[in-house]
Structures are given as structure tokens and as C-alpha cells.
Amino acid sequence: MSDAYLYAAARTPFGRFNGALAGVRPDDLAATALSGLLDKAPDLDRAAVGDVVWGNANGAGEDNRDVGRMAVLLAGLPVSVPATTVNRLCGSSLDAAIAASRTLESGDADVVVAGGVESMTRAPWVLPKPDRAFPAGHVTAVSTTLGWRLVNPAMPKEWTVSLGECNELLQEKFSVSRERQDAFAVRSHRLAARAWDEGFYDDLVLTVDGLARDEGIRPDTDPGKLAALKPSFRPDGTITAGNASPLSDGASALLLGTAAAADRIGLDPVARIAGRGVHAVEPQMFGYAPVEAAEKALRRAGVGWGDVGAVELNEAFAVQSLACADAWGIDPEIVNTRGGAIAIGHPLGASGGRLLATLAKVLRERRERWGVAAICIGVGQALAVVLENVTGEVSGR
Numbered sequence: 358m359s360d361a362y363l364y365a366a367a368r369t370p371f372g373r374f375n376g377a378l379a380g381v382r383p384d385d386l387a388a389t390a391l392s393g394l395l396d397k398a399p400d401l402d403r404a405a406v407g408d409v410v411w412g413n414a415n416g417a418g419e420d421n422r423d424v425g426r427m428a429v430l431l432a433g434l435p436v437s438v439p440a441t442t443v444n445r446l447c448g449s450s451l452d453a454a455i456a457a458s459r460t461l462e463s464g465d466a467d468v469v470v471a472g473g474v475e476s477m478t479r480a481p482w483v484l485p486k487p488d489r490a491f492p493a494g495h496v497t498a499v500s501t502t503l504g505w506r507l508v509n510p511a512m513p514k515e516w517t518v519s520l521g522e523c524n525e526l527l528q529e530k531f532s533v534s535r536e537r538q539d540a541f542a543v544r545s546h547r548l549a550a551r552a553w554d555e556g557f558y559d560d561l562v563l564t565v566d567g568l569a570r571d572e573g574i575r576p577d578t579d580p581g582k583l584a585a586l587k588p589s590f591r592p593d594g595t596i597t598a599g600n601a602s603p604l605s606d607g608a609s610a611l612l613l614g615t616a617a618a619a620d621r622i623g624l625d626p627v628a629r630i631a632g633r634g635v636h637a638v639e640p641q642m643f644g645y646a647p648v649e650a651a652e653k654a655l656r657r658a659g660v661g662w663g664d665v666g667a668v669e670l671n672e673a674f675a676v677q678s679l680a681c682a683d684a685w686g687i688d689p690e691i692v693n694t695r696g697g698a699i700a701i702g703h704p705l706g707a708s709g710g711r712l713l714a715t716l717a718k719v720l721r722e723r724r725e726r727w728g729v730a731a732i733c734i735g736v737g738q739a740l741a742v743v744l745e746n747v748t749g750e751v752s753g754r
Contacts (some may be wrong), residue, residue, distance in 0.1 A: 549696020
């Protein structure tokens with residue numbers, strides 16, 4: 358079997374809900390990320406892309422009908438380039454990268470693009486069809502932006518509580534204080550702002566409709582401002598709009614290939630996908646699922662936490678990020694050193710691609726060999742990937 362390598366990455370800025378990218382269709386966001394990625398490999402014959410695997414969580418509006426294939430066509434790739442769209446909710450683009458890596462390892466293709474997109478702003482309202490024709494009463498449109506919708510009555514009620522309530526339950530179980538959550542959120546904003554100021558994201562992020570930076574970063578955030586925010590889900594709760602990720606719009610893309618494809622791609626690989634993990638728990642405990650997903654990925658890579666020099670953990674909520682880091686027993690300073698989703702944003706289908714791209718660059722920057730990307734997923738799942746820095750710029754562990 359061949360190994361799967363990451364060669365290049367690109368993403369759009371992540372826009373705020375109803376913000377600068379609100380007027381951009383998700384299929385256009387996807388095409389922009391795809392085009393921008395392939396522009397980084399000008400020697401690659403576009404027809405040599407064996408498959409495109411694209412993540413998308415909602416898929417109820419302009420991102421319907423296999424948005425990955427729509428991105429291929431809108432980006433002007435040859436019509437011979439196939440594409441599929443996968444949906445594992447928040448983990449969709451990380452799932453896409455995992456599927457792409459398996460395609461490469463099996464020998465079914467030598468070059469594959471993975472990525473994902475979400476416009477939470479443009480996610481539509483949907484009307485369910487009535488049980489019988491022409492009902493006399495009112496009908497209710499349901500938002501597809503986030504969370505459960507059109508719930509099957511057979512589902513136990515404890516499984517279908519809101520994402521925020523799920524994380525309040527997690528807070529109760531692990532006693533993660535409001536102060537710790539707010540401090541974690543402040544750190545996310547400050548590190549993300551510093552990363553942009555230092556140029557870390559310049560070669561990873563494309564300008565879209567005049568937006569050149571992630572729109573949600575607030576460099577002036579401080580503990581006092583966050584402490585003044587009211588709880589969002591319980592009157593006496595700890596989760597606020599300040600210590601949870603915002604609704605966002607954006608797309609990400611990754612160029613993956615075998616070692617033998619380097620000459621055709623015209624680039625050197627930067628990281629090897631060394632281990633993968635998927636795990637599931639009770640739906641209401643979804644925020645804690647990355648704990649075991651990462652452990653599985655590390656075991657499959659043949660390394661342990663002592664070898665890991667960088668972690669990119671999607672910050673869906675500060676409480677679940679802290680609970681996971683605590684369970685791993687790792688140095689918190691290696692987690693999200695360039696900011697996380699609380700500051701940068703969390704467009705559901707695009708976040709996994711952002712995590713892998715950032716992790717690969719952080720490994721090079723810190724001269725570390727091993728890194729972990731992990732993401733929690735609504736309805737009780739998580740994914741994790743172990744990357745190995747193969748640039749030769751490695752010291753320490």
C-alpha cells in the first residue's frame with residue numbers, strides 16, 4: 358500500500374454569520390477554494406486529479422446535489438474529474454481527507470483533492486411535506502443553519518437537546534469553570550490575531566469578495582468583556598456567545614497524493630497522514646468524543662502523546678476543548694497555537710480542512726515531527742488524524 362501525503366492547502370477566510378461572505382453561494386465558495394488550491398500546483402495536469410472528496414454538513418440549499426461536483430464544474434476543471442460529497446456534520450472535511458487518504462493508500466488514485474464548505478448564513482428554511490394534501494392549519498419553516506431539525510419522535514429526548522445544552526451537561530460532568538472557558542476564548546482570539554499579524558495565514562487563505570482575513574477575530578477581547586456576557590442556554594449556565602464558536606461561512610481544500618505523484622504535482626509533500634481515528638458516544642456527550650478518537654489515531658500511527666508536538670482541536674465550545682485536553686493530559690500550550698474556531702469561526706463542513714492545513718504548517722514552524730488534528734461532531738461522534746512532518750525540518754521529539 359502507498360502512503361498518503363499532504364502537498365498543499367488553501368481556504369477562504371471564514372466570514373461571520375450574515376457578514377462579508379453572506380452574498381457568496383456555498384458552491385462558489387467551494388469552487389474558489391478548489392481553484393486557489395490547484396493554483397498552488399501549476400505543473401499539475403488538472404485531468405490527473407483522480408477524485409474530489411468534499412465535505413458539507415447542511416446540504417439543504419445552494420449546496421445541494423453533490424456540492425463537490427458543482428465545485429469541480431464551477432472551478433473549470435475537466436468534466437472528467439469526478440467528485441463526491443460526504444456528510445459527517447462538523448467533521449465532514451476531515452472525513453473527506455480521511456476518505457481521500459484511503460483512496461491513495463489503496464492505489465485507486467495517485468492525486469485526490471479533499472475539502473469542504475459551509476455557508477451557515479445561506480442555509481435555508483425548509484418546509485416538511487404534509488402527511489396529507491392541503492392541510493388547513495399553519496405550517497412552520499425549520500432553519501437548517503445548525504442543530505437538530507425535523508426530529509424523529511422515536512429519538513430519546515436526552516439525545517436531542519441543543520448543542521449548547523449538551524455542553525452544559527459536559528461542564529457539569531467535568532467541572533470546567535466559566536473562568537477557564539472565558540480565558541481559553543481570550544487566548545484563541547489573541548493567538549489568531551497574532552498569527553495573522555505575523556503572516557502565518559498569508560499563504561493559506563485566499564481573498565474572497567474583498568475579505569482577506571477571518572472576520573470573527575476580536576483582538577481586544579479580554580476576560581472582563583467575556584465575563585459580562587449572559588449565559589446562552591441556561592440562566593445559571595457557563596456557556597456564552599463569547600466562549601463558543603460562532604456561526605460562519607467558508608471553504609477549505611487540501612491537495613493529497615502518493616509519494617510517486619510528487620513529480621506530476623510539481624511540489625514536495627509536507628506531511629504524511631499517519632493515523633486515523635473515529636469514535637462515537639451518547640449524542641449529548643459529543644464534545645468529549647475526540648478523546649478516544651485521538652487515542653485510536655495515535656495507536657494506529659504507532660506513537661504516543663509524548664511524541665506529539667502540536668494539536669489542532671476544533672473549538673466548538675471552550676468547555677469541550679478543555680475537557681478533551683484535560684483528559685489527554687497534554688501541555689495546553691501545544692493546543693491551537695495559532696488560534697482556534699472560537700476566534701476564527703466554524704463553518705461546519707470546512708473546519709476539518711482548516712485543522713489539517715494549520716497543523717501541517719505549525720509542525721513545520723515548530724520543527725515538530727508529530728501532530729494531532731481532532732474534531733467533535735454533533736450527534737455523538739468525533740474524528741482525529743495524526744500527521745507526520747516530512748519536510749525534514751524536525752528537531753526535538
